[in-house]
Amino acid sequence: MTSDRKPPKFIISGAGIIGPLLANALKARNIPFVILERDTSLESREKSGWAITLHYALEAFKNLVPKQKMDPLYDSQVRPNFHKSDSGNFKYINASTGEVVVCIPPSSRIRVRREQIRRVLLDGLEVEWDSKVESIDYHDDLVSVTCSNGKQYTGDVLIGCDGSNSITRRLIDPKEGGLYQLPIRFCGARVQLNKEEFDRISNHFDPLLFQGTIPGTNTFFWYSALATPEYTKAPDLYYAQVNLSWNVPETDEPFETQEQKANALKKHSQGLSPELSWLVDRAVQNPEELMEIKLCDWEKVDWDDHDGKVLLALDSLHPMTMYRGSACNEGILDVAELVKQLDLHLQGLFSWKDAVANYRNSVQERARQAVLLSRQACLDAHDMSKIKPNSTSPLLSVRKSK
């Protein structure tokens, strides 16, 4: 990668959230890129989608995408137009009694369906589907990748946007690129509700999302609205996300069948308020729909950039647990920082190597803290002694970046 002002050509590995977000910013600057994605199509994994709260990075997000994508972004909220009446409060409850223990201070936010913002971001972009990156080669100023379909792509910069188990990270750091797995198991499903049920939860607890812990067992409960008839296109069809997580011994065996997941959820829902336990009963009715999410992180947040030829962002760089709803917000800040450095490089203020060094320094300091806070929040969610008013736990503190 030379230090002149010629725009570098980017190879983006991964068309999740952050790859397409970066691609929008590059497209606006006429910077060439190619997006490689291992899935065969956009629809491949949409059924297992979840919702994401954009809060402290919402403004940065808006600055990175073209104006015409703003309305579709707001249309991807889990409840239509919710931002117009949202108080921004986030409730943490005693999941046995249903009482609110802590109300996390309000922030400006929107809660959106992941699959829908991904569609919005990918609109107008070309993706090389079925292109799983398998290896990386370096030649003087260039970098090339080879995909499982045999195709090779060469550019100035490869950026790993390929998720928490990032192949890019593991290839550039084979010794230490692996993840740390927390001793906690997380499992749940998208459940189908009717209007009466959806409204009942909404009125009794919260219209958007809430979380809680069962005092007797330290099991964590998570509810999030996911879709209303405006999205499902059926008059009485609503979706919500219902999850439980619980402490496990380090030696716990992985689930081998979907039935085992259902049995574990039933067991760990004991002690849950009857106002909530029926949601878990609903989730386990279809064991094949249950999804386990491994709770892992990577606190190193550092990598060999091969003289500015390889970068990482979001889950590839700082995978973290979702107990503070920070990961995607931090990733948006990654892209904002990278684009800022890229602009300064193109104005001739820095060589590309210096621009990359600035990106690394800024991202490392900020994201490492977010990884550790999220890890602590995850542990605290399974320890009722930490759930109290005026708690200093990062689980219950204001969501903001360093």
Ligand SMILES: Cc1cc2nc3c(=O)[nH]c(=O)nc-3n(C[C@H](O)[C@H](O)[C@H](O)COP(=O)(O)OP(=O)(O)OC[C@H]3O[C@@H](n4cnc5c(N)ncnc54)[C@H](O)[C@@H]3O)c2cc1C
């Ligand atoms: C239940 C849940 C709730 C969450 N809530 C929030 C929240 O409220 N707020 C928040 O900020 N964050 C939240 N997050 C985190 C957020 O969803 C993730 O940080 C974000 O989706 C990661 O985006 P990404 O683009 O880095 O990775 P991904 O979305 O995982 O995308 C990676 C892409 O790379 C592709 N890929 C993988 N390997 C290869 C390869 N070898 N070659 C080519 N392509 C490859 C994958 O197929 C995938 O499409 C939540 C996460 C979960 C699980």
